[in-house]
Amino acid sequence: MALTLYYHPYSRAAGSLWALEEAGVPYDLKVVDIMKGGQKQPEVVAKNPMGKLPTLVDGDLVVTEAAAIALYLADRYAAGRLSPALDDPQRGTYLRWSFFAPSVIEPAVMAKHSGWQVKEVAAGWGTYEAMIAAAEGAIAKAPFLLGEQFSMADVVFGGTLRFMIGFKQIEPGPVFTAYVERLDARPAAQRAEAKNAAMRKSLGLQ
Ligand SMILES: N[C@@H](CCC(=O)N[C@@H](CS)C(=O)NCC(=O)O)C(=O)O
Incomplete structure (x- = not known):
């Protein structure tokens, strides 16, 4: 599966999960235990230098920041359905x-x-x-x-x-x-x- 969301249910990644469901694209969840500092482990920091969730991996691409993740998903996988076209006012x-x-x-x-x-x-x-x-x-x-x-x-x-x-x-x-x-x-x-x-x-x- 190409898309992986670094996720914990008590984080903004819960909202990114909603964005993924709206986009209707298949994804995996990688649970990061933010209560035990999992977001500061090297594997997560290598992708998100802030050591925070959410982080989305789409193939070779990494997207961080909850708003950017949602807008990216809309443009890439649901353009015209969840995001207005570039020439739409x-x-x-x-x-x-x-x-x-x-x-x-x-x-x-x-x-x-x-x-x-x-x-x-x-x-x-x-x-x-x-x-x-x-x-x-x-x-x-x-x-x-x-x-x-x-x-x-x-x-x-x-x-x-x-x-x-x-x-x-x-x-x-x-x-x-x-x-x-x-x-x-x-x-x-x-x-x-x-x-x-x-x-x-x-x-x-x-
Ligand atoms: N600006 C970031 C904020 C991310 C953020 O603060 N995430 C929190 C969880 S909601 C986090 O990972 N906190 C753990 C930490 O900072 O160590 C975004 O919008 O995605």
Whole structure:
């Protein structure tokens, strides 16, 4: 099998598993025990010098960063279905909210919970409150970021929100709650969650 995801169910790799299921491409999982520091072992660091999960190996190619993995899978294996074509104006919206997840949502949440003292004008993520308002606005008027059409941007953006809500880093209002319910209803999300749950059980984590 060509694709291998370096994975642990209590990591962002759980979201990459959802991206793989949406893309519908066969893959193997290589479990890395992040609770015992497996991500810092030479085999993992050789592929991801950050010593972190997720890491995707596709033949000779290595892709790290959860958002990049998802967008790569969409472009490579589900173009036109999960990612808008290069000349489709929707591509701008698709990229906008995909980048918003790691570059605004994640640091804004981290800043809030770690008490970082940063000047709003200098911080690329602005404030937590502005981030929440912008994110809610992106999904308040339509089921998905691109309107009626689900895309891999929802896996990246929605997966980030779901991850943060799950770890109680974001207190969801009705807009986020309804959006996450729509995402959870997707068969690929349910297949991924079933695999994550089975893996948690086999690792004795639940
Ligand atoms: N920027 C990375 C973050 C990856 C990350 O922080 N992964 C965590 C798990 S969710 C990890 O591997 N932590 C273990 C460590 O840093 O040692 C991405 O988006 O993929």
